[in-house]
């Protein structure tokens with residue numbers, strides 16, 4: 001594990017903002033740290049970057065105890081939280097050179113980074129004139145100068161248009177693929193991370209509600225059988241009498257829990273033999289965004 005926390009707890013006064021959080025971020029993953037606004041994501045990130053001091057729990061990063069190896073650990077983390085610290089009056093290249101000098105990184109690295117974050121064409125433009133997406137990519141470039149093993153990004157796609165989001169997504173995928181960097185990225189929108197994340201952690205009110213591979217999140221959403229008939233009320237009554245769990249009845253369709261395709265066939269036959277016309281019958285699964293909303297709103301999935 002690159003990041004491993006146990007029982008991480010943080011309070012602002014009497015408000016518990018991070019509650020006994022156990023993070024498990026595997027090596028080489030893109031970990032989507034998800035939760036609605038105010039869930040405690042930024043606070044957690046600030047703790048991991050030593051910008052806030054937690055009151056309880058343990059943190060291990062790169063297998064090392066955080067409390068006793070802070071400097072060593074932090075020197076191998078690149079981060080972007082809130083707005084990137086960019087000098088608007090300097091060009092993109094000058095911003096990178098400036099930071100390279102500060103970090104004592106060889107200046108030859110600057111052109112590599114410009115290439116990586118696809119800003120070579122705009123390297124000599126003033127960063128103040130960059131689009132929001134370009135500024136975010138420059139911010140990520142600055143975070144990558146010292147070749148971090150772990151990149152921590154707090155809502156890097158906030159406010160970006162769809163193209164900007166795609167560019168960041170492609171950049172992060174390239175980073176893990178080509179350089180083996182582990183990426184920890186927070187967002188309040190599942191859609192922004194679902195196409196790149198390998199793992200997700202979903203928090204609400206400071207508590208972890210789901211953590212694991214994104215694939216297992218998909219299997220969490222229970223499949224349903226959606227049936228369109230000429231008489232949904234009669235159909236619902238008939239199915240209930242025959243032991244089916246009817247979940248929803250609308251004017252033109254009803255849904256029941258999906259158990260197997262054989263059962264679906266039998267349901268169809270049952271309806272037909274009782275003079276109910278079945279117009280369509282098919283399996284549906286909650287999409288990830290709805291599943292995310294159900295989890296964070298504490299509804300049954």
Ligand SMILES: Nc1ncnc2c1ncn2[C@@H]1O[C@H](COP(=O)(O)OP(=O)(O)OP(=O)(O)O)[C@@H](O)[C@H]1O
Pocket residue numbers: 012017035036037038039040041042043044188
């Ligand atoms: N400096 C502070 N003092 C007191 N309370 C704070 C402070 N910073 C944050 N909080 C509170 O802590 C809670 C979690 O905030 P945090 O910024 O970590 O959430 P978040 O998940 O990052 O949300 P967002 O997506 O809105 O940034 C919120 O209720 C917030 O009001």
